[in-house]
Amino acid sequence: EAGVTQSPTHLIKTRGQQATLRCSPISGHTSVYWYQQALGLGLQFLLWYDEGEERNRGNFPPRFSGRQFPNYSSELNVNALELEDSALYLCASPGAGDSTDTQYFGPGTRLTVL
Amino acid sequence: KQEVTQIPAALSVPEGENLVLNCSFTDSAIYNLQWFRQDPGKGLTSLLLIQSSQREQTSGRLNASLDKSSGRSTLYIAASQPGDSATYLCAVKDLSSGSARQLTFGSGTQLTVLP
Numbered sequence: 730e731a732g733v734t735q736s737p738t739h740l741i742k743t744r745g746q747q748a749t750l751r752c753s754p755i756s757g758h759t760s761v762y763w764y765q766q767a768l769g770l771g772l773q774f775l776l777w778y779d780e781g782e783e784r785n786r787g788n789f790p791p792r793f794s795g796r797q798f799p800n801y802s803s804e805l806n807v808n809a810l811e812l813e814d815s816a817l818y819l820c821a822s823p824g825a826g827d828s829t830d831t832q833y834f835g836p837g838t839r840l841t842v843l
Numbered sequence: 844k845q846e847v848t849q850i851p852a853a854l855s856v857p858e859g860e861n862l863v864l865n866c867s868f869t870d871s872a873i874y875n876l877q878w879f880r881q882d883p884g885k886g887l888t889s890l891l892l893i894q895s896s897q898r899e900q901t902s903g904r905l906n907a908s909l910d911k912s913s914g915r916s917t918l919y920i921a922a923s924q925p926g927d928s929a930t931y932l933c934a935v936k937d938l939s940s941g942s943a944r945q946l947t948f949g950s951g952t953q954l955t956v957l958p
Contacts, residue, residue, distance in 0.1 A: 735886075762945055772932065772948040785945065819886055823944060830875055830894070830936070832946060834887040 733822045733835035741841045746810050750838045752820030753802040760823055761803040762832065763795065767816035775818075778803050810842045845870045845937050849949035856923055857957050864918040864952045866933035871911050874936040877946065878907050878918050881930045890931075891918070895938075923956045930954070 734753045742748050754761050763775040774787040778797035786793075792808040807814055820835045846869045856862050866876070875894045879887040891900045891907040893916070899908040906919040916933055930953045934946035 733886075760944065764948075771950045772934075772946075774945040774947070777945055787945070817884070821887075821946075830944070831889050831892050832877065832934075832944060833889060834879075836886040837884075839884065 733820055733833050735818075735820050735835035735838050737838060738836070739839045739841070741843065742810050743843050744810055744812060748807045748810060748814075748840055748842075750805040750807075750818050750820075750840070751802065752805070752835060753800075754820075754822030755833060758822050759801050761797060761801065762821040763803070763805050764819045764821065765789075765816045766819060766837075767813065770816075772819070776805065807840070812842050814840060815842045816840060845873075845935060845947045847933060847935055847947050847949040849931075849933060849952050851952060852950065853953040853955075855955040855957060858923060858925060860923050860956075861919070861921050862923055862954070864920070864931050864933075864954070866916040866918070866949055868914045868916075868935050868947075870937060870939075871914050872938045873911065874938050876907075876909055876916050876933060876935045878905075878916075879932045879934065881932060881951070883930075887932065920954075923954075925956045925958045928954055928956050 736751045760779045764772050766772045777785040781797050795805040797803045817837045819837045821832045848867045850865050877892045878890040893900050893909040904921040909916045930951040932951045934948045
């Protein structure tokens, strides 16, 4: 099965701009999870989308938002970028069949805010 | 609130050595625990998943154990190789998260296997 894909690989923005990150889950799966991995803070849960709706969010401000499209791909938007938003953003999707409890991660988008 | 801790933060061993990575969690009401590997600047690769009803899982040279009552898991790597050098992360899914599958991660152990 095709894995989780993310784009772009790298993104460089300046403070105050908006960033848009994209993710496609494993084919046929409806859930997408977003995580932030900032230096020194570890991996933190950001958002969960399923069947086109936001189901849960972590402890992040409202300027972190997103959406899920009918084909289950997802977009993460970060508005009014701040320096501390610089991080690796990872997207995850459950697997198929017997491995539905396993989370599979994409390669990530490295966001740098200058 | 679930907290996951990994000790040590960094570990350096000579090639061929067997080693153990530790993970502890504060809330034993977990659904499962998953070990991942992360290479520098890359995404996560799933290594092993242990359901809360299981005691251990094995894949090749890797063996993960789970003691839910004490809030601990270990990842055992046999006959380590330089290619095993990476950061190893453990993550738990809590029962309290319901149908959600978001994970709570430890901060990882950075492993270096010296040739």
